[in-house]
Amino acid sequence: MAAQIGKRPAATSRQSRRLIDPSGAVMSRYLLFCNDLLRLDDNPLLSLPRDSDAALAVCILPQRQFSPNRASRRRRQLQLGLFREFQQRLAVLDIPLLLRAGDPAVILPQLLQQYQLERVVAAEPTAPEEYRWTSGLNWQWLDANSLLADELRPDLNTLPRSFTAFRQQREPELRVLAPQQAQPSILALNKILSVAGAIALSDLPQPEPDQPIAEALAQQLPEHFAQWQQHSEPAVLARFTQYLQQHLSHYKLSRNALIGADFASFLSVPLSRGTLSARRAWQLIREHEQEYGQNESSYWLRFELLWREYFRHLQRKHPLVFFRHGGLGLHQVPGTAGEAGEALLRWQQGRTGLPFIDANMQLLAQTGWMSNRGRQNVASYLMFQLGCDWRHGAAWFEQQLLDYDVASNWGNWAYIAGALYSAPRSFNALKQAVEYDSAARFTTLLLGPPETGNHRHQPYEQPDWPAPQAWQWQQYLQQLKAE
Template sequence: MSNQAANRNVTLVLFHNDLRVADNATLLKASEISTDGRLLLVYASSLTDVLDDKDHYDAYHYDSMGQARQQFLHESLADLNASLIQQGNRLLYLQKGDEALDVFTQLNDLIAQQQVTDICVSQTADYNQNKVYNLIQAKYPEIQWHIQTTSTLFDELPLESLPKSFTQFRKQIETDYDLLHAEKDIAIYPTPETLAPLPDNMHSRNEYFFESQLSNQAGRDKPSQPSSSFRGGELNGLKHLDAYFDSDAPSTYKTTRNALDEWAHSTKFSGWLANGSLSVNIILNRLRRYERDMIANDSTYWIWFELLWREYFYWYAVTHQQKLFWFKGIAQHAPSTQLIESLLAQWKNGTTQYPIVNACMNQLRTTGYMSNRGRQLVASCFIHELGLDWRYGAAYFEQHLVDYDVDSNWGNWQYLAGVGADPRGCRQFNLNKQTQQYDPNGEFIRQWQGNPQKSD
């Protein structure tokens, strides 16, 4: 008997950057509309590969996700799967194998075979992901879509238009929506106690299950654990959140945040925020509690300040869409840079003449992480000292950063290249001065082998 004949709806959740069960409006919505139906919980890897005209892959694509970022994603999906199993369902993992159909085709086949009636997704600033959603909607106009907010503090841009600079944005938000000092905490969506089951005929389709997909990769391309303190998944994100706010670190954040390598010197929330393992609402509520119970100072305010930067770049990406990937950005002129393959290779491999840059790049390849200060220095070197096309730097970060998200990454690169939201134009850092300030004894450079190798 078909699902329609049985008058039973089939809801599909397409996870993207919302890999959690707590404070997840999309999962909650799906649980509500599938009470008497069936539920498919799907993560589709590389779904945007179907787009032949992907704006930021015309030339500067990358071949594969970096080891550390891939490991962090796998840990996040494994944690999500474990949570979904506890709630009576499980994660279906679509990815392209050696002989498999492309992921977009797999997803469409699943939708058709299971006669999906509803699709639930989280709002995203990812221009290419939204293009894929539009393709699916056009192919199945009879399916009802439900789009929820899971990754931002606001359901929609809270201002009439996006200001041209972050400072203007911050001032308007703090005037009209001072969430840090609001009377009540941010509302948190409840976690569903149970979830509707899979369709009956899915229980034998082991090729879709997350565990089966991983076991098929065993010994082939599953990455080994990188040398990093980041561990993916909602459980690890919440543990880190508790550990951070149970310490004194928030009270000194503003003075320590530019450190190049110390784990406790910055919040390190970015990885879990990027793929949605942690809710920004939960983080903000913990920050508010810390200010009430412990101390409110410039450092705790600066954590809020950085959350607003994240918010700004999200709405920046929503506003400018494909311009996020244009060489000239949102500016009216193109930067005077180009692609020189030999210099690009030096930058990637940490073999430039700048030890601080080399150390940061070696750290990135090994751990998938680089400090905010480090990112500014290597991007400044990339654009100014090496004179390279900023888009290749942004794409390399996309490949390797465990905390990659499209809006913050590409927005920040535009900012530093002088084609984005910075009213001052290009920002060039004096690398010698920065080295003396942030690594005066050369400890970071030695640890990450930043000194150029002498030729024989």
């Protein structure tokens, strides 16, 4: 039975490979596919088997999705590191975790047959190609990475067209399932080992040389980059708890910053990699509000989690629309379908001539990260000013971003392009630079001097500026002068 996107039928019927344990109880035999659930907390896969059941856990590095043209070396290293860290944490609890690299559509059925397992149990994905991994297999989805799971999930047939409508529909009586604690009774399920014998614990690629953050950036902002590199479950929970106590109160004001140690929650990587659940993040925010009171900042952080949720369900409703230039076909989309060329290369390398854009793109190349404000501006610039197909930008973000998430990344690009329900959104990058980097600290950090005033954003205003204005600046200059 082929997997149907957005639907959650019961596991497909097949002849059961059930065993009877010595007590006479029927044993179920699961293959737990843990790729997006690299955590012990709120991991329903670990809570599924009963004491009489047997389970084998596996993580697979998909060769296609993590090929060099789709994932940077830095992103591959992050995924490999989190797999191995999760394997070590499970080993302490006597849970074996098999690590493999290859095509999940090939490896999963091989494991089912080799170890006489009944079905695959996995976190429900959003991407069409991930649904295909289990096509034809006996499988069970658990929507473990969404806020609105099980009976709370929206009906895709009546999913609102806009985020605002989605938020207004869900917020008044929004309920989120309580996160699950790992149950000690199921944390010793290693019966497959005794049945099947020794298992090679890893055939993952050998670690690649580290891709260091640019030395100048690391030296000037050591606390900032230290935060970015803490993505394992214990580090994430500790840091987020500290963030709520010390920095949540200014999130509404600081969230549009471009760089720094505590201006954002930095939850995007752990949420995308599955080292933290959205439900746990939501619960921690609500507990903080109950103790210290709700304010605009705490509400706005939950608001961002709802945006993520909206894109997850929207992609399940329109699985292929996120990858079409025209999307739903409701609006005129900027740029030319398939258009790339030299303009795209300059954008990728941070050589467009517009300092604010170039600084953000060079930050992405050097760190695998970019602020939300930066992402909106570079996306708008690529499609509206350079005339490129927005999908090239989404694909570049997929390759570079450490927090790459299929629905959030492609959904946000399609949203700005007007490929979904809303009209296209264009940003004036010069105006944004003056507003959000008024002292040119961010731009100067990435591009170097000049450091005075807005000359970093508009260097042609200097008396001795030797070169003509870049053609890309003209539209922004006209808009600034008109305001």
